[in-house]
Amino acid sequence: MDDSRKLPRRVVASVIAAGIMSFSGVVVESSMNVTFPSLMREFGIDTATVQWITTGYLLVLSVIIPMSSYLRRRFTMRALFVAGASCFLAGTLTAALAPVFPVLLAGRLVQGVGTGVALPLMFNIILEQVPRKNMGLMIGIANFITSTAPAIGPSLGGFLVSILSWRAVFWVLVPLVAASFALGAACIRQSTTSGRPSLDVCGLIMLAVGFASFIFAANSASSAGWASPSVLGLFVVAAAAIALFCRHSLATPGALLNVRVLRDPVFALSVAGILLVQFCTLGLAFLIPNYAQLSLGIDAFTAGCLLVPGCIAGALQAPLSGIVYDRFGAGLSIIGGCVVTLASTILFFAFAPTLTGPLIVLFFVLYSLGKGANLPGNMTNGLAHLPIEHNPDGNAIVNTVQQLAGAIGTVFVSTIVASAQAIDPAHMANATAAGTQQAFLLVVVFAAAEAVCAALIFGAFKNRTRSVR
Structure with missing residues (x-):
């Protein structure tokens, strides 16, 4: 796209419409985790069964998102958006009205189809229709839209369950999704021709x-x-x-996916960096509330709120890092973000035995600022390095990797904490603190590995890197 072109308002509205859909998907996913006890009581199910609300949703995403490259070639963007929004709205209403658990689960699976379509579509719109000079800003805004959801979800879910019921989590999304549907149907347009490739x-x-x-x-x-x-x-x-x-x-x-794009070292290292930072983020999202409740004796709602300032800071940082990327290139946002995330994880590890609520908030704000800089930067730099015809494949890989990080991120750290608790179950607070410190060390290792990926991009492969396509 010509650099001299201004950023069309219609394109901004299209990104916002798809972003609202993605935001809604992440909000309901994080909100539902808080509702598990209520669901177990109402439907008479156990923990393993209710967990399918999350597991089934992830399974649908893991299938739909890799198909986004094919769907992008086969259908128009407007048709994809309308189909995705319709699925999400239908799934939301089904879940809200569910009389039995299987119907609720079916609604969540249909919601997963909608989110799986909307998430990569948002980035495909940016990659195809945003002028190069605004690419970093718009990807930063897209990350801002989706990054605010984890901050809102747990608090929203806990609030609604406490004053209404778990069904309210779905009902509050209906007008938001309807507004997204109307905006996207009016503004989303096609910039390239679609074909009839075989699946x-x-x-x-x-x-x-x-x-x-x-x-x-x-x-x-x-x-x-x-x-x-x-x-x-x-x-x-x-x-x-x-x-x-x-x-x-x-x-x-x-x-279905052209994995040859991973032969490009800059894109491959960018994908690795995205995977690593998502692992760290999800690991911390588990460790912090768990430590706050079991070691510090903080109630569940307050423990979840410890994450909110950091999530908001990271979300606000994302578009700012996009502006830095557009003006100064990829190095400043990615390298600077990696330094901050690594430093904050080291602080978590070093202060683990004496962490307090204020320290947790401070360290997580620092971490989120670093993540808000390097995650959009890695995404923009990696995708911008690919030939434009390979962007749908690269976008599908990036979004799939993030979902897989979501599936395994908490498992590593929760296993470490559980092992420490099993050694000394009589002293749960101390055992949790010890296990959390060990888990923080693993997070430090992954943050350091992410920094190594960034160093290779701007070291060994510096001459292959470009800030725009």
Whole structure:
């Protein structure tokens, strides 16, 4: 797209419409975690059953998001948005009115289809229709839209459950989704021609088997243990299915996803950085409320609120980092963000035995500011480095990686904490603090690995890096 063009208002409205859909999907996902006790009581189900509200949703996303490249080539953006919004609205109403748990679960799965369409669509609109000079800003705004959801979700869910019921979580989304539907239907337009490519059914099955096995293994590991034969078997199946898909993709024209884009070192390192920072984020999102409740004796609602200032700070940082990216290039936002995230995770580890509520808020704000800089920067820089015709594949890979990080992020750290608690169950507060410090060390390792990825991008592959396409 020509750099001299101004950013059309219609495009901004299109991004906002798709962003509201993505925001709604993340809000309801994080809100539902708070409603699990209420759902268990009302429907007479156990923890393993109610967990399908999250697991089933992730499974749908893990199938739909990799299909986004094919869907983008096959259908117009407006048609995709209308279909995704219709699915999300239908799923929301189904869940809100559900008389039994299977109907509620069905509604969540249909919601997953809508979110799986809307999330990559938002970034595809940006990549195809936003002028190059505004690319960083708009990706930052897209990250701002979706980053505010984790801050709102738990507090919103707890508030609504306390004064109304879990059904209110769905009802409050109906007018928001309806407004998104109207805005997107009016503003979203096509900038490229669509065709009639055939669906790579074989590749889709391989990916579905691989991701489903991976998610099941991650969910089972916390209870059965990482060395459990069933868990190891599922991981083997996942690895084999994904390896077969990669081989299939390299040999098949028109494959579901073109994995050749990962041969580009800058894009591959950017994807690795995104995976690592998402792991750190989800790990901290589990560790902080858990530590606050079990070691500091803070109530659940207040413990969840400890994350809110950081989430808001990170969300506000995202568009600011986009402006920095557009004006000064990728290095400042990515390297600077990595330094801040690494420093904040080291502070969490160093102060773990004496953490207080104010310190937690301060350190998490620092972490979120770093993440708000490097995550949009990595995404923009990695995608901008690909040829424009490969952007849909790159976008699908980036969004899929983030969902997989969501599936496994809390499993690693929760296993470490649970192991420490099992050693000294009589002193739960001290055992939780010890396990949390060990888990913080793992988060530090992943933050350091992310910094290494950034250093390689702007070191070994500096001459291959460009800030815009």
